[in-house]
Amino acid sequence: MNNVKDYCWLISQQPSRKRLQTLIGPSLRLTEEGRWDTSIRLLDDFDWHVHRSGQSLIYSIPDDEPNQGRCELIKSDTPVCKQDNLSTQPVFWTDVHGGKLQQSLKKLLGYSALIPVLQVDEQRTLLACRDEEQKIQLRLELIKQTVSSQISADATQHDRVLLRILPLRGYDKEATRVAESLRRLRQKDAELLNTGELLALCKIEPEAELLPSPLPLDPREPTGVALLATARLLLQQARRYEQGVIDDTDTEYLHQYRVNVRRIRSLLSLLKQAVPDQEGRELRQGLAKLVRPTNALRDMDVFLLQQSFYADMLPQPFQPGLDALFRETEQRRQQVQQELAAYLSSEVYQQECRWLDTQLKKPADLCAPLAAVPLRQVASSKILKTYKRICKLGGGITDTTPDEQVHDLRLDCKKLRYLLDFFAALYPQEQISRHTKALKGLQTILGDFNDYAVQQAALLEQVNAQTEPDQAAAIHGLVALLYQKQLTARSQVMQALQTFAGDTLRADFKAAYSLKEKK
C-alpha cells in the first residue's frame, strides 16, 4: 500500500519528544500513537545455517501476551514467512506446525536444534506527525533495543536506539522534508533486526567459528605442510561439537564431530605418502581410537531418525512391534549417550586429543615421498587417478556383478568426493561445482544402495532368541522391504555410471586435472 521507502537509522541516543518537535518544526504536531515492549530472541543452529542463508530467525513474545509467541524468518527486515500463536519457543523445525515457515526451517536446519543466540529487549514508541487538520502525514518510530549474547560467557548488555521514519502514500514530500530535518540525529542506516549487525555488537563472529569453505590452500605449498595444517583445522572443528554431544542438544553434533574426524582420516589415507609411514599410521590409529566410542550412539541415532520412514513402510498390524522396538532403542540410547558424555569429559579423552594436537603441530617431515611436492601437482594427480579408477571399475559393472564390486565403486566415489572437497581452493569454483554435481548423482544412487544394505544388517542384528515375536515380525517385514529398495537402487547404478564415465566428462576431467599446466 505504501511505495515510499521507510528510513531506519541508528541514532546516538533517544531524543526527547520536545527535541524531535523542535527539529521537525511547527508545521507538523507530534502525537503519541502507542508504546509497547517486546522480548525478542534471535535463533539459529550451532552451525549458523540461518545466518549463512542471509536471513534472521526471530522469536518474539509481546510482554502483555506471553503465550502469543511469533516465529518469523526475515531478510533485510522484510518478513519471508512467519507463524503466530506459539506457546513455546521452537527447537526443531517440527515444532513449527505446517506452512511455509516449517518448509523453510526444514530445509535450513535438517536435524539441527535451534538455540537462542541473542536476546533483544525492545521498547517501541510510535509517533504521528499531524498537519493543521490533524491528518497524519507520516509516522516516526523510536526503538530502544537492549541486546545481549545468549551463547558467550560475556553477559554485557548493549543498548542501541533506532529511529524509523514511516512515510504515508501520497505524502512523500513531507516525509522527505522531515527526514532531512532529522538527519542530524542519524549515525548510519541500519536494519531493525539484522543478525550480522547484532552479533557484531556482541562481538560474536560466526565465520571465525566455522571451517572456511573452501579450505584455505596454497597450490605451491609442500603437500606435507598443507596436510598437517588442514588436519589441525579439521580437528579443531570436530572438537567444537563436543559440548553439544555431551549436552545431547541434537544428533547433528555427534554426526558433525564424526564427519570432521573422518575427513582427517581420509586425508591421511589419500595422501599417505605425504607423511612418514610410521607417523601416518599412528595418527590414523589415534583418530580411529577417538571416534570408536561414538559408533554405538551414532548407529542408534541413525536408526531412530528413520522412525517415520520405517513407520510409513509397514502396514498397521506391524506398527505396535515397531513402536516397541523404537521405545527400547530410545531407552538404550540414553545409557549409551551418558557413557559417551562421560568419555568425552574424561582425562583419557583429553590426553588423546592433546597427543593428536601435538603430533599435528610438529613441523612436517619432508622426507616422505610426496611431502615436498607442490600441493596442486599431488591434488591433480590424485583426482585424475581416482576418476580413472572409477571409470575402469564402473566399466566392469553389469546387473549381475557381485555387490562387493559395487561397494568398492562406492568407496572410490567417496574418495573422489573428498579430494574435490579438500582441494576445491586450488581450482576454479565453477569447475569443482560441475564435477561435484556430476559425482553427486552417482553417489546418491550408490549411497541409497549401501544405506539399504546397512539398514538391513543393523535391523537383523537386533533379532535374537529373546526378541518379542511382534518386534521380530516388524524387523523382518522391514528387511524384506529394504531389500526390494536395494534392488531398485542397484538397477539404477549402470545408468548413472554411463553418464559419469561418458566421453564428455572423461575429456573434461582430463583437461582439468592434467599435470601439464595450461598456458
Place this chain on the structure above:
Amino acid sequence: MKILAIYSMKGGVGKTAASVNLAYWAAASGLKTLLIDLDPQGASSFYFRVKPAKKDWGQRFFKAYENLLKQIRASDYDNLDVIPAHLSFRNFDVVLHNLQKRNKRLKKVLQGMRKEYDLVVLDCPPSLGNLSEAVFTAADRLLVPVIPTTLSERTFNQLLAFFARESYSQEKILAFFSMVQNQKNMHKGIQDTMRQAWPDFLASGIPFSVDVENMGEYRAPVDQFARSKPANAAYQSLWQEVQNRL
C-alpha cells in the same frame, strides 16, 4: 478485487457515512481497501482529512489508471487509502459523454488497481447520468441506502425500473435501511412493505443517530469516537453482511 459502489440518486440518505464506515471496517478486517470519492462535494475525503489535489485532473480520470495512482493518499488507518474528490469531478457526466465506450470506462480504469487492492469502495454523487451508468457497469455490488420514507421508496423503485429498462442486472443491487427511526410508525411500516416487495434488503439497518452526524465534527469513522454506540455496531454488522455478499 471487488468493487462496491454506495449509490443513491437521492441526496442526504447516508451514502457518504456508509462509504466511510464500510471502507474503514473492510480495511480493519484485513482487506486492502481504496475509497474513491466520486462526489465533487468531497465529503468522504473531508471525513478522512484528505485534501483534494490542487491541480484539476478530472479530465484525465478515465484515460489511464496511472492517473489515479498518482492521486492515492494513505488514510490514518492501516490498509485504507483514499482518492479524494476534486471539484472538477462535477463535470464527469460531460467528460464521459465525449468518450467512446463511456459505460465501460470506469470499470477498465479500475482494473489497474487489482494488483494493490482487494476492495474499491466508490462513494457516488446523487444523480442518474453517464457517471452513474459507468458505476452500474463497473460495480460488483451496488449498495443503496434507503430512508424508510415515501419519497425514498419512490426513488428506489425508480432505480429498479431504470435497471429493468436499461437491462442492468438487478442482482447487483443490495439495499439497506438508513437513518432509521423505529419510533416512527411510517418508518416501521415502509420497512415492512419494502422488505416484502424486495427481499434483498439487508437485515442490518443504520439508525438515525447523532453519532453519525458527529462524524463531521470528529472527521473520523464512528468507531474512532463512539465505539460503544449502536450506530457503530450497526455499521460493523452492515459490513459483515455486505462482505458475505461480495
